[in-house]
Amino acid sequence: METWSGFDNPEGVRKGLQNVGYIASDRIANTVYLASHLAKPILVEGPAGVGKTELAKATAAFMGVPLIRLQCYEGLDESKALYEWKYGKQLLYTQLLKDKLDRIVQGEMDLSESIEKLHQYDDIFFSPRFLEPRPLLKALQQKQGAVLLVDEVDKSDDEFEAFLLEILSDFQVSIPEIGTIEATSVPFVFLTSNNTRELSEALQRRCLHLYISFPDERLEREIVRTRVPDITEKLNRQLVAFINKVRQLDIRKLPSVSETIDWARTLVLLHADNLDREMVKRTLNTFLKTQQDIQVAESRLDALTEQTVREVG
């Protein structure tokens, strides 16, 4: 990972991410750069929809390695995250090989001798061939490296968090039947959290921490421009200013960056080149997702649109 040419300096990281369509702030670029040099995971926090998951995807695209994603949820355990034995295959093989096995133990007098004989063939049924790798193990096995995204780690149980520690600090896992498997090349790890609960200090200690908040208006405009190239500059200015005003309102779910993009796409499809009251009213539901929020925004709609148009022009 250290030899990756794109990681020569933070500016290079920023440009590289931009090339794959992710507009990174200086802080994000600096942190990704640092993580690549320290070979440490990044714990990304921030409100929903500011592009935490997107950052991992963009990094993978930029590095040209596969993205391996592990979505966390309550009850997630080792067998779904790390590996599982292929029981069906094991059973099938024992059935198929029944004759062979019979032949091997033929001629042996008693049980212990037969078992002794079988032991010469080692644990054939518990070898890597019968191992079903799950995301974590898969990420360690990628030869050319990978980006591992552990999404919404705060949704998982405490036990699972503790289990992650071994992987995050040593990049190795232990499988009782086989032994310790080390990473062929160290994956670039992102963990994201929505702060539904506080993560353990042990986990925090092993990661670099990055907090992504809503981007400022300039950056958000740039993001919209990259994602929705057809948008006119004027509409872009108005739209981003409007969204930022909505974020100041007393609403339940603040509109995220991805919703700004959705709205921009919608407006472009409707051939709008200017924000007006009717247009906003009709498309409000692209970025406000509860009836209550929509009502709050509608009650202030005139003032909001007017203000925006006056300020931005």
Add this chain to the structure above:
Amino acid sequence: MDRTLENFITVLRRSGVRVSVSETMDAVRAVSLSGYEDRRMIKDFLAASLAKSQPEKLIFETCFDHFFSIADLNGSNGLSKERPETPAEPLSAPLTRMLLSGSGGGLALAFSEAAAGAGVKDIQYPHQRGVYMQKLLQMLGMNGLNEDIQRQAARGGSDAAALAKTLESMRDDLIRSARDLVDRQLELYASKRSEEMLERMLNNTNLSSLEERDMIRMQVIVQKMVKRLKDRYSRRPKTARRGQLDLKKTMRRNIRYGGVPFDPEWKSRKMDRPEVVVLCDVSRSVSNVVRFLLLILYSLNEVISKIRSFAFCTNLVEVSAFFERYPVHEAISKILSGDGLDIILRKTDYGRSLADFRERHADSLSRKTTVVILGDARSNFGNSRVDILRYISERSKRLIWLNPEAPLLWGLGDSEMRKYLPYCTLARECSTIHHLELVVGSLLRR
């Protein structure tokens, strides 16, 4: 490890950011990667490796700005102002010569050496500012400068007088800078320590005598305590019921082995989170304790599964709905003022309140509930209705009584505490935050 970074980490730790050794090592590697030239880069690097949560990030921001503004003293402090013409007579004191030569860098160096010599870093309390400033100026060689000024003034003549004047104004600048430096050091190194002292004190202050200006600080303390309790009790250990086979689970799990019970599954039980019913006396004498108890209980929503709250004075009403509708703080002040409640705020009547509870809200009691009653049990000589308390006690898992009065006063005058006592699983004095923490802790401990 270089000194600047070490000092910075000390500052962070004192301000309440937990920095572990491994994080320090990350920071060292980060600094070696970036150097100190690019301020923004070093800030981002250190933020990523040292501050691991949003609140810590905020602390980090202020600390970083404070800390590196001191380090920036080098030559940019307005000390090297316009220079007077060379003096007629050689001046003896090194400080004077340094000032007149206008070498900002040299002066800054002298400043930081003097600060280290005077031990300004050890400053702890605001009243020590004077002492440390004197020390600092002395180390800087202020005496020599003063003598030079006097000598110039005594010599007479317009040239000498002008020189003396310039030197004086430079000295004033110098003193001002010294004061700034000491102030900033105080803010950096000492704020945390005096805060800690205050906190210890507030922890044991009687809540009913709490002053308005301490309220905000108190809430911070409560938040810390809530976090501590959450950390301690948020895990739900499973207890295995030894030796009992879980037949259903075992069968399901062993289908993969063709139904041979290869991998038995034992019965286990997750610990229940407590269900709480709180009855709060909202008469004036206990209102502060009520405020904090409710604040704590409702902040603990992750470790308490269900909570219903009732307020009483002359009669009793349920107030749970308030907490659903308003933020916790607002709800509590609404309840205490009796706004929009059917509560009668006259003489406290425990008998009637208990009767109200039994009549209307007895359904809130179950085998799992812990009932917490907060009040001084002073019923103004009315009927105490001990029978209802017994009824409550029998129908709930535990009954905890919190009394803001000291046990010595229980049963004196119109206090019915002695009569209620036999039916309480636990009765505690509860007048300080520390008491509250103990009680809530025992509530969560199953």
